[in-house]
Amino acid sequence: MNSLNSSQRKIIETINGPILVLAGAGSGKTRVITHRIVHMIQNIGISPSNILALTFTKKAAKEMKNRISDMMMNQTDFDQITLGTFHSIFSNILREESHWLGFKSNYTIYDHKDSENVIKQILQDLNLDRSLNYKEIKRKISEYKNNLYGLFYKKKLINQKVEESITKIYKFYTKRCFQANALDFDDILLHTNYLFFYFPNVLKKYQKKFKYILIDEYQDTNLSQNTVIKNLVSQHKNLFVVGDDAQSIYGFRGAHLSNILNFHLDYKNAKIFRLEQNYRSTNYIVQASNNIISFNKNQILKKIWTNNEEGEKIKIYCASSEEKEAQYIACSILSIKRKTNLQFENFAILYRAKIQSHIIEYSLKKKNIPYHIYGSISFENRKEIRDFLAYLRVIVNPDDEESLLRILKKRNQKTVKNILSLSKKKGITVYNIIQNIEDYKSLLRINNKTKNKFISLIFTIEKLRVNAEQDNAYVIAKNVINFLTKKNYYNYKNEDFQSILDYVFQYVKKQKELKNHGDTSLFGFLQCFYLEIHEDINHHKENKVSLMTIHLSKGLEFSIVFIAGLEENLFPSKSSLSTSFKIEEERRLFYVALTRAQKKAVLTYAKHRFIWGKKKENTPSRFIHEMNRNFIDIENHHKDILEKKKIHSLNHFHHVNHNKNYENSKYLKMKKGIKVFHKNFGLGIIVELQNQNQIALIKFQQSGEKRIFLKLDKLVIYS
């Protein structure tokens, strides 16, 4: 506990009442929240079971869990703390309390794809215009739910017609999910809201249990989440939240800064603390990120400062293609590692979009650099994995129509279509129809062979289902695999198959090791699969370079951080260019990325990038232009790396940097009164430098006064 400064200490020692810690990057928010939990348990004597600690991402939850367990050395029953993501915690509560809301506790969690499929079907059923894009509708429904439209709030209709049809689809969607006994991610919080709103006794129970609530990254709460919390703390008001408006990056999930801005209105007598000393990064990094965030109009002003060393300037590297960008990163890692005593685990490569990971992975592999990709796309989206999970899901919940249809579609598409329409006409579940397929034989116009196929399938599932009551998840999973292998539906000797089975095995093993009551049930496994972080079983993460999206990197820190793909249309993302609101969120994302670095940040971008199989030319990101030139160092030839080894691929680095004049630091000499020559405007004289020396006000002989962005490098000193 002696590793806190006086303001941090004061914060952790304030136990009761509503508290907001509004603090900058690297100022010790997570440190404060974890220390506070330990302090509450060890010094104040609060029972761990009365503490609820919430995060938004699975990764942040795991990080916090690790930090607390390290600090408590496992001495107390710290696993009694309720700690996890909003979704994971409230999904557990819903499992207990589902009966109040009229659904069954064995509910299925629909992921993104499941929801989209449901929407696609609804569009088909309603014969609606295909131009209504299902992804857009999914987003809208999500928006409705996250903002609790219909529950406590009415939505202002902007485009009446569109909104009306979406409301209609929303209704059907809700009905389908209910019939399938399924919840999507947003439902987990929405239903918790229903639960607390309509059943005050249930709310009371949880108010009593969770006497102290702590939330990390509060800037990312949406209304639905915030309302759950408001209800939970309405009696005792012991709510402790930490956040940084400059790091709000989940707007697309309905996160709203108003939660942080109105904290003092929501909670009278709220204490608000600020932390502005950065303990993480070098002064160059702190200054550069302060400068970047200053381009945002919407922000709460903070003065982040540090006592740390000056450090190195932020490196910027321009590659000719994304492949060379990746090679550069790989080479740099090796070169920095050689020169310092850093380990691979001290390096991170961050990117805007997951897709960028492939090419980087490839070049790391080539150089034998160990790496770990967090949140990799492949696993849960693999066809075989989804097929397999569909069986598990139906075994747990036969009403899960998405999964059942997925299984059936592999067999007899036409009959399945008929069954589906019959199910809708008669209002009987698909599972029920197949169970009693003998009765519907004539209606469906199927022969005995087809009929028997369905009977044998349902027979198998039923058998597995009956056993599922006693068997643990692994036993069932193995049975499913045996069945599938026997039937030869898939070539299940493949790796996907082994790895998911291994995953189930690890889950069951871990549960069995728990002191109290491990949950080895299949439901428990599925809930873990959808809501908890996927532990890499066979691969250790130790001493590996970390690859992840910037979103996932929030809350983490690394000595050396590479930020790849700083190009317009990629970062900022193409879909964010339309409004300044969205651009500001992209800028905050860039701010998050920069502030992950302790010692050194390297920004890279590629002039050309393959997108949809076509080579596209991109201009450098506006964020590169926004970097204050006093804090950056543009690298072109990379002599130090090139000279070391004669690796053939290194020859690639002989290309010319997009902007040699940076290195010549010609315009570092730009001063008031100097004569300059501009590419387009000709001869002029610098009147003054503005915006931290990034813009020069120049009086041109021909075209009068103009403000010139120095980084665009259209200027030459005229002498």
Add this chain to the structure above:
DNA sequence: AAAGGGCGGCTTTTT
């Protein structure tokens, strides 16, 4: 009824 080719949309980010 299955398999395979052509075509269009897609890649923003997470639970």
Add this chain to the structure above:
DNA sequence: GCCGCCCTTT
């Protein structure tokens, strides 16, 4: 360049 969907072929 890849995936899902639809249409055609066998």
